[in-house]
Amino acid sequence: MIQTSPKSSIFTPVLISGCVILMLGFAIRASFGVFQIPIAAEFNWPRAEFSMAIAIQNLAWGVGQPIFGAIAERFGDRRAIIAGAILYALGLVLSSFAVTPGQMQLLEILVGFGIAGTGFGVILAIVGRAAKPENRSLALGIATAAGSAGQVFGAPAAQIMLQYYHWQTVFIIFAVVILCALFALPFLRSPSMATKAELDESLGTVLKRAFKDPSFTMIFVGFFSCGYQLGFITAHFPAFITEKCGAIDPTGLLADLGISTTSILGAIAISVIGLANIVGSIMSGWLGKRYTKKYLLSGIYVARTVASALFILLPITPASVLIFSLVMGSLWLATVPLTSGLVAHIYGLRYMGTLYGVVFFSHQLGSFLGVWLGGKLYDMTGGYDTVWWIGVGVGAFSALVHLPIREKPLLAQPA
Numbered sequence: 001m002i003q004t005s006p007k008s009s010i011f012t013p014v015l016i017s018g019c020v021i022l023m024l025g026f027a028i029r030a031s032f033g034v035f036q037i038p039i040a041a042e043f044n045w046p047r048a049e050f051s052m053a054i055a056i057q058n059l060a061w062g063v064g065q066p067i068f069g070a071i072a073e074r075f076g077d078r079r080a081i082i083a084g085a086i087l088y089a090l091g092l093v094l095s096s097f098a099v100t101p102g103q104m105q106l107l108e109i110l111v112g113f114g115i116a117g118t119g120f121g122v123i124l125a126i127v128g129r130a131a132k133p134e135n136r137s138l139a140l141g142i143a144t145a146a147g148s149a150g151q152v153f154g155a156p157a158a159q160i161m162l163q164y165y166h167w168q169t170v171f172i173i174f175a176v177v178i179l180c181a182l183f184a185l186p187f188l189r190s191p192s193m194a195t196k197a198e199l200d201e202s203l204g205t206v207l208k209r210a211f212k213d214p215s216f217t218m219i220f221v222g223f224f225s226c227g228y229q230l231g232f233i234t235a236h237f238p239a240f241i242t243e244k245c246g247a248i249d250p251t252g253l254l255a256d257l258g259i260s261t262t263s264i265l266g267a268i269a270i271s272v273i274g275l276a277n278i279v280g281s282i283m284s285g286w287l288g289k290r291y292t293k294k295y296l297l298s299g300i301y302v303a304r305t306v307a308s309a310l311f312i313l314l315p316i317t318p319a320s321v322l323i324f325s326l327v328m329g330s331l332w333l334a335t336v337p338l339t340s341g342l343v344a345h346i347y348g349l350r351y352m353g354t355l356y357g358v359v360f361f362s363h364q365l366g367s368f369l370g371v372w373l374g375g376k377l378y379d380m381t382g383g384y385d386t387v388w389w390i391g392v393g394v395g396a397f398s399a400l401v402h403l404p405i406r407e408k409p410l411l412a413q414p415a
Helices: 013-029 033-041 047-075 077-096 101-118 120-130 136-162 167-187 196-200 203-212 212-245 262-288 293-313 317-330 334-348 353-381 385-401
Strands: none
Touching: 013 077, 013 101, 013 120, 013 136, 013 167, 033 047, 033 136, 033 167, 033 196, 033 212, 047 101, 047 120, 047 196, 047 212, 047 353, 077 101, 077 120, 077 167, 101 120, 101 167, 120 136, 120 334, 120 353, 136 167, 136 262, 136 334, 196 317, 203 212, 203 334, 203 353, 212 262, 212 293, 212 334, 212 353, 212 385, 262 317, 262 334, 293 317, 293 334, 293 385, 334 353, 353 385
């Protein structure tokens, strides 16, 4: 076990400002599933069309992540974040004027790149470099939890605003919000914590070493199922609950709390997932500095697989929705501090942003498939059962593929 020095402060200005940026960015991103039904209803689009837009957004996020990681390492973290926020806002504003599926899908590329520039790949690398070795895993967990904090209020806020404003107006409001994240930049100063040997190496050398390492391949492949499950649930769970969940008792507790319809419950479920994940991500980071990360990751995927299988097999009621949301939420982004910490531990801190970005591309490939298949199979079959069971299968696969990872640094380094 690693002993934490009492003089080592976790809550630094770097961590706090990074949390603010992640929270605002993910509040917007997590709300897109709420727009699934209003946009499809206005333009009479098949469910697959807006699903494809969200899927393309996720894929662009994955493609952009290593690019923005490299930009941050070459030209500076803050320039990468500014570029990301501008693309994010521009994509949202232009998307509000889209009237055809093709326009919406094309413009979501801008949103996806914007998420990449303001998301985990860039921010976690900054937080990881700024944190002391004994605090790094927990700091990554806290930063990850900040993304979930955004998810707590993002989807409900979008649902509330849609009761008063057209969806186009809500997109523009969100564009202003993401630009406000730039006010946190002056506090985002990260000293280099890389070793001299890492600083002397080129990006090409480090990438070549990682690509030749079977453990990197296993991390890459294993992260796919995380993206698949998260992408599908974020994009389709509100609609799934709206259509499949049993009726809410008008005299029950949920109705007393203002949750009177399954559509409201769908938005609340995303919020509950985010709320539970605040605890799950922090706990994951705390455990990651004490126990073997690959075994923790394998356990998370086993738990997700069991929870998903039980949820779809049992009757879907308001109570089961909330229980599932709590369980899945506690496991939601718990993989992120462990996966990013594993990359830093094995391959070093100098190019952590780029290397994690490459791994995250696999996550977003899974996310693309989960979102797109959700809409495609819904239109073909009238339901989500098939795509749900695919998620159960890939989760079980990821639980197995993490076990052979060699969790040792390739270079002698304090990571």
